[in-house]
Amino acid sequence: xxxxxxxxxxxxxxxxAARDALLAxxxxxxNASSVHGYGRAQRRLLDQARAQVAALxxxxxxxxxxxxxxxxxxxxxxxxxxxxxWLVSAVxxxxxxxxxxxxxxxPVDADGLVRPADLAAALAALPAPALVVIQAANNETGVxxxxxxxxxxxxxxxxxxxxxxxxxxxRLPRALWAAGADSLALSAHKLGGxxxxxxxxxARPTPLAPLIAGGGQERRRRAGTEPVALIAGFxxxxxxxxxxxxxxxxxxxxxxxxxxxxxxxxxxxxxxxGQAAPRLPNTTAFAxxxxxxxxxxxxxxxxxVAISSGSACSSGKVEPxxxxxxxxxxxxxxxxxxxxxxxxxTTAADVDRFLAVWKDHLTRLKATAA
Amino acid sequence: MTNxxxxxxxxxxxxxxxxxxxxxxxxxxxxxxxxxxxHSANHRLGWEAADAVEQARAQVAHLxxxxPxxxxxxxxxxxxxxxxxxxxxxxxxxxxxxxxxxxxxxEHKCVLESAKAMGREGAEVxxxxxxxxxxxxxxxxxxxxxxxxxxxxxxAVNNEIGVIQPLAEIARLCHAQGAWLHSxxxxxxxxxxxxxxxxxxxLVSLSSHKxxxxxxIGALFLRRRPRVRLEPLFDGGGQERGQRSGTLAPFLCVGxxxxxxxxxxxxAAESDRLWILHRRLQQRLAEGIAGIxxxxxxxxxxxxxxxxxxxxxxxxxxxxxxxxxxxxxxSACTSAEVEPSYVLSALGLPDALAAGGxxxxxxxxxxxxEVDLAAERITAAxxxxxxxx
Numbered sequence: 060x061x062x063x064x065x066x067x068x069x070x071x072x073x074x075x076a077a078r079d080a081l082l083a084x085x086x087x088x089x090n091a092s093s094v095h096g097y098g099r100a101q102r103r104l105l106d107q108a109r110a111q112v113a114a115l116x117x118x119x120x121x122x123x124x125x126x127x128x129x130x131x132x133x134x135x136x137x138x139x140x141x142x143x144x145w146l147v148s149a150v151x152x153x154x155x156x157x158x159x160x161x162x163x164x165x166p167v168d169a170d171g172l173v174r175p176a177d178l179a180a181a182l183a184a185l186p187a188p189a190l191v192v193i194q195a196a197n198n199e200t201g202v203x204x205x206x207x208x209x210x211x212x213x214x215x216x217x218x219x220x221x222x223x224x225x226x227x228x229x230r231l232p233r234a235l236w237a238a239g240a241d242s243l244a245l246s247a248h249k250l251g252g253x254x255x256x257x258x259x260x261x262a263r264p265t266p267l268a269p270l271i272a273g274g275g276q277e278r279r280r281r282a283g284t285e286p287v288a289l290i291a292g293f294x295x296x297x298x299x300x301x302x303x304x305x306x307x308x309x310x311x312x313x314x315x316x317x318x319x320x321x322x323x324x325x326x327x328x329x330x331x332x333g334q335a336a337p338r339l340p341n342t343t344a345f346a347x348x349x350x351x352x353x354x355x356x357x358x359x360x361x362x363x364v365a366i367s368s369g370s371a372c373s374s375g376k377v378e379p380x381x382x383x384x385x386x387x388x389x390x391x392x393x394x395x396x397x398x399x400x401x402x403x404x405t406t407a408a409d410v411d412r413f414l415a416v417w418k419d420h421l422t423r424l425k426a427t428a429a
Numbered sequence: 430m431t432n433x434x435x436x437x438x439x440x441x442x443x444x445x446x447x448x449x450x451x452x453x454x455x456x457x458x459x460x461x462x463x464x465x466x467x468h469s470a471n472h473r474l475g476w477e478a479a480d481a482v483e484q485a486r487a488q489v490a491h492l493x494x495x496x497p498x499x500x501x502x503x504x505x506x507x508x509x510x511x512x513x514x515x516x517x518x519x520x521x522x523x524x525x526x527x528x529x530x531x532x533x534x535x536e537h538k539c540v541l542e543s544a545k546a547m548g549r550e551g552a553e554v555x556x557x558x559x560x561x562x563x564x565x566x567x568x569x570x571x572x573x574x575x576x577x578x579x580x581x582x583x584x585a586v587n588n589e590i591g592v593i594q595p596l597a598e599i600a601r602l603c604h605a606q607g608a609w610l611h612s613x614x615x616x617x618x619x620x621x622x623x624x625x626x627x628x629x630x631x632l633v634s635l636s637s638h639k640x641x642x643x644x645x646i647g648a649l650f651l652r653r654r655p656r657v658r659l660e661p662l663f664d665g666g667g668q669e670r671g672q673r674s675g676t677l678a679p680f681l682c683v684g685x686x687x688x689x690x691x692x693x694x695x696x697a698a699e700s701d702r703l704w705i706l707h708r709r710l711q712q713r714l715a716e717g718i719a720g721i722x723x724x725x726x727x728x729x730x731x732x733x734x735x736x737x738x739x740x741x742x743x744x745x746x747x748x749x750x751x752x753x754x755x756x757x758x759x760s761a762c763t764s765a766e767v768e769p770s771y772v773l774s775a776l777g778l779p780d781a782l783a784a785g786g787x788x789x790x791x792x793x794x795x796x797x798x799e800v801d802l803a804a805e806r807i808t809a810a811x812x813x814x815x816x817x818x
Contacts, residue, residue: 064474070466070676078460085643088439088447094748095755096437098444127504127645130675134663154665154674246676253460254678255504255645270663272546273507273539282539283507284445284638286645289681356471365465365472 062363063409067402068198068226068342069367073292074251074403076299081253081292091285092276101287108287108294112245112258115228115297116237122261124280125290129225129246130154131270132259133192135281136221136242137162139268142190146181146218148173148204149385155192155223155244156381165193170336171202171386178209182216189218195227195236199382199398201342202333203227203235210239219265225249225257229300230308230339241265247289251403252296256289303403311401312340314410318399319343321414325421326350330392332383341402344383346395347421355397355420362416367398437755438799442792443588443616443734444757448684449641449793455687456643459680467677468668478679485679485686489648492689493614493633494624501649501669502677502685506615507539508662509634509649512673513611514543514582516659517632518552521579523660527608529553529578533565534775535589537613540582553577561777562726563592571602578608580632585617589759589772589788590725591734593621600629609657615639615647619692620700620731625650631657637681641793642688646681649673699793703732706791710800711735717808724773724786733791738773738782742814747787750810754803757788 064072073081084104089097091105106120113120126132129152137145137158145162147155150171165181167173173193182189191213196203206222213220219241227236228243229250237243242261248254261267273282322329322345332344346352352368359366383393399413439447459481467482469475483497490497503509514530521527530544534556541556548554555573560566565583574581581603583594596612603610611632617623618633619640625633633650637643651657651672665674692699714721714737724736739747744758759770769783778786789803 062474064464066466066469066472066474069469069475070464072464073460081460082453085448085453088445090441090444093441093444093755093757095441095757096752097439097441097755127508128675130665131504131663134665134674138663152665153667154663157664157674248466248676248678253680254466254676255681271508271511271539272542273511273537282511282542283505284636284644286504286638286643288643289645289678360472363473365469365474367469367471 060363062365063412064365064404065399065401065409065413066365066367067405068249068398068400070248070254071251071402072404073253074296074299077252077292077296080295081288084288084291091287092274104287104291105285108290111294112297113260115301116243116260117233118237118260118262121278122263124259124261124267124277125285126257126259126281127255128257129223129244132244132257133223134158135259135267135270136244137190137192138270140190140219140221140242141266142188142219144185144189145192146185146189147192148194150197150382151192151194152198152223152225167385169387171197171200171333171382172336173204173209175205175208175212179212182212182218187217189216190221191218192221192223195222195224196231196339197333197382198226199380200333200344201226201339203231203337203339206236206239214239226339229297229304230341232304247293247296250296250300252293253289256286256293258293307403308340311405314401314405314407315340315343317407318410318413321410322417325414325418332386332388332396342398342400344396344398346392346397348392348395350395350421350424352395352397358420359416362419364413364416367400368396437753438802439755440789440791440795440799440803441755441757442790442795443788444790445638445644446641446792447794448643449688449691451691452642452684452687456680456684459683463679465679467679468666481679482677482682485682488686488690489635492618492623492693493635493650494626495650496653499650499653501651501672502682503647503649503673504645505647506613506634506636506639509647510537510539510613511543512649512659512662513632513634514540514580515547515662517580517609517611517657518547519550519660520658522552525579527577527579529555529575530580530582531555531557531570531573531578532582533557533559535559535563535587535772536582536584537588537615540584540613544582559775563587563590563724563776564726564729565594565599567595567598567602570599574602574606574608576606578606580609580611582611582613585612585614585623586621586731587725587772588616589770590736591730592725593617593729593731596628596630604629617731619689619696620733622696625652637685637688640688640692643681643684646678646685648685700732703791706795706797706800707732707735709797710789710791710804713804714807717804718811722782724776724778735789737787737789738778738785739811740782740785741818742785742811744785744787746814747810750814751806754806758786759788
């Protein structure tokens with residue numbers, strides 16, 4: 060039986076349109092900064108791709124700064140944007156949490172949500188302009204932040220709102236992740252594009268100190284020869300995401316409801332994290348008391364099923380998730396947390412297969428315990 | 430498609446190289462069936478991707494005789510150069526009272542810009558001139574390196590004029606003062622033997638797309654014994670031993686690894702072939718164009734990079750007269766700016782001659798017929814332009 064991949068928040072398989080665009084661009088040579096025909100052809104591909112990626116967020120193309128990925132985009136925002144204070148939500152990705160040790164943490168409630176009152180209070184206590192970093196949707200729980208309520212508070216305080224939209228872009232309507240943001244971090248491979256490319260999108264002109272200095276690429280905001288094939292693949296994935304988002308969201312939501320109903324049926328004490336909050340349609344983070352994540356992952360892997368215990372970044376480290384800790388989840392329960400994330404390749408049969416394997420695991424655990 | 434004009438002949442292999450079809454074949458599976466995140470520690474798809482990344486790392490390491498764990502993947506040589514220079518200077522300035530950086534006027538723009546950025550952070554920046562042949566003056570360099578020098582950054586091979594710097598001698602001067610030596614080897618790796626042990630290098634930047642691999646990936650060699658330590662350029666998931674956060678792209682790593690392995694295997698034969706083409710082109714141009722100047726040292730250079738200047742002829746005019754050839758006036762990163770090359774100016778060429786600089790880059794796909802065509806067209810264009818003047 061082929062392996063079953065249910066770890067789409069770690070990385071998504073490349074969409075066919077993205078693969079085609081990438082391979083087509085890989086077949087032609089040229090450096091986009093060269094003035095000869097080969098260079099100009101690359102430049103045209105790059106300009107077109109920039110417009111496509113900008114269209115995903117409905118922002119101006121000149122605000123798109125291509126980077127090696129979202130980690131770099133978050134670092135670039137936190138290091139390069141002018142600010143005198145930094146306010147970072149406690150459930151951010153490590154690439155946003157680690158950059159400014161002096162940053163203030165913005166707490167979340169038990170559902171994983173940033174409360175507008177907390178944001179307002181934190182902003183009032185900080186010198187302006189503050190750079191506020193909030194995810195549109197969390198990579199581990201899928202919880203979607205109320206950006207429509209939060210963005211006006213940042214604006215009123217004269218701050219800058221940087222939204223890590225890595226998990227939300229392509230999965231949610233644009234209004235839920237792009238509206239009100241002053242800048243956005245995007246990752247190609249989380250929306251069906253290739254690994255190795257991402258972008259920082261600026262909603263309006265701003266000074267931005269480059270992280271990577273050198274030639275004049277990306278309007279002097281990010282040096283290095285542009286990887287046009289990767290960028291073309293990113294753009295094709297972005298265009299596909301615009302077309303597919305609404306339909307995919309409904310389809311995945313139906314699959315996830317199936318999944319969560321099954322989880323509860325098999326273990327009535329199963330807890331789904333962030334359940335009361337709006338969530339991405341594809342993500343379920345859950346734990347069953349007494350079921351350890353490590354053994355579950357090993358058993359699932361033996362059965363050819365790939366899921367995750369949380370964020371894939373801190374490779375190999377068995378640490379309780381900082382996201383669940385911020386939500387006040389007890390460490391014993393957090394240690395059993397598993398994440399199933401669905402994507403464009405997932406079918407109803409896949410969900411059934413996962414539930415069958417999960418059922419076997421629970422049965423075996425019960426038998427051993429008895 | 431109505432435009433059936435033949436594609437211009439590509440003679441700009443220092444700007445970028447085509448991806449070798451064997452490299453495309455190697456990376457293809459990693460675009461389709463094997464798509465795991467190499468940092469997913471929970472399942473087989475992740476482990477397989479991680480294994481592929483490690484195999485590629487070993488291939489890249491082998492090319493420069495490094496240990497695999499000394500190789501950090503980056504998004505390219507520009508990032509690697511930024512990482513090496515900013516990381517080493519920031520670390521040693523803070524922990525070892527070594528705030529100095531010494532580099533050359535002919536370095537790649539990203540090296541000079543990184544050094545400048547360190548100057549803004551309080552580092553002591555020394556930018557040394559070069560000899561008229563493009564090589565470093567070792568006496569002057571020795572005088573510039575002190576016990577306050579954190580890092581010396583000198584490229585292995587120049588991107589505009591192709592000269593090879595004497596890295597082994599430079600390393601001796603650096604280490605006598607406890608300074609680390611970083612070398613931007615984007616133009617050298619895969620073209621000339623580059624042994625980090627024999628040369629005694631501390632940090633080396635590599636680029637995949639300059640050696641027939643994909644764009645968007647490069648690497649930094651980071652010596653382990655004695656240990657070279659850097660402040661990371663950016664933070665996050667702590668990938669690449671904490672030196673470089675961000676999800677690695679297995680298909681790019683695999684492509685880079687395959688490109689490195691091919692380059693290593695074919696280096697000797699390809700170098701011989703390129704020298705034949707190089708000498709053939711040089712001879713024809715010298716015979717056809719009176720007074721033509723070949724910039725950069727005649728002996729200590731790589732084959733396949735000719736930088737010419739023709740007295741009385743402006744490079745832009747020459748380029749315009751040669752639409753059938755894809756050439757450049759200098760580094761691609763700066764070629765959009767129409768001003769004399771700072772590299773040629775650093776050789777002491779007068780502006781008039783520096784403005785005449787034209788770079789001809791030969792590479793793996795270049796044929797004898799293409800070289801002959803280039804010689805004939807450049808000679809004819811030069812002669813036309815001279816008559817018109």
